[in-house]
Amino acid sequence: MPPERSAPFRVGFVTGATPDKWAGIWRRRSQDPLELVPVTEADQERGLRDGSLDMCLVRLPVDRDGLHCIPLYDEVPVVVAGQDHLVSVADEVTLDDLDGEQLVLPHASGWTPSADQLDWPPMSVRDAVEVVAGGTGILIVPMSVARLHHRKDVVQRPVSDLPPTTIGLAWLVDNEDERVQTFIGIVRGRTARSSRE
Template identity: 70%
Template sequence: MITPLRVGFVTGATPDKWARHWRERHREPLELVPVTESEQEHLLRGGSLDMCLVRLPIDRDGMHCVRLYDEVPVVVAGREHLLAAADPEVTTADLADEQLVMPHASGWRPDVEQLDWPEMTPREAIETVAAGTGVVVVPMSVARLFQRKDVVTRVVADLEPSTIALAWRVERDDETTQAFVGITRGRGANSSR
């Protein structure tokens, strides 16, 4: 029995195109495993995953890491929030007086004193802001994944984008791993490194 290549993907990442190309070109099975940002590195280092589409930053010690694409940061607020009337883009200055739900997600915090929010998943954070409490800053892919009719999304123009990368342990760098890396880098079926 052939062991599947286990590739994790963090919330919001979309591995479908690469998985389709893998299945067209390789007989080894591919298993896609959804992971959260908080567990992405732990599962990869622990060997539960062979590779993972991670949201940077991660500790790169003992890891190979190939940057794939950047994600635009957006703020999500309830439909009745003032941001609903704002332009498609806002700045952190526009958010300076807001209570930020899930503040660790963006790396940015407003200057006002923040409530001590319990640990939340992105879905729970968006449900919280839909109820009219605070705002949350997340990558656009996460906001789209959990899109609801009772929230609005605005690009935060002055925040740095987040980055999705493919990571794997140095000791896992074999032919199968490099074949998947090649697919994510756009190599054709007959091309080589």
């Protein structure tokens, strides 16, 4: 009788996070199947708490109640605007430079704009990029998200006085699956030999 295969180890990743390198190392080292699951920032904790994900690459902050989380790296916030926008002539901008601009997708920015900058209905990042490409409004997102939705008719510039966002690796405190420690070891750069020890 063939050995029973274990359930896939499911790792979520928020939009913009890139788990491919770690997944490749996992697949070279482990016989256990690994499944990568894209999640939105709004749903990044839900999968962990309902048990549909074993771990998740999340964009901080997250509710740490019942969760372990290792911060991994920071992301620079950028403004995305139409290619003819004034920000295109700068290497970087500040929030003062963007004063009075219409912010197309407020919840993506980590910045609380004034009430007169909030005239847009909810939309996806892809739709927001399309709006700003048409020359209307601006979008502020982490650089990885801007790269994911890059188009030739938009520009992106760092916003120097906004704090960076952080990507972290999160899992439930009571998840005792040994594969959790294996994946942590891979993310932290442990060799196959050291992770076995």
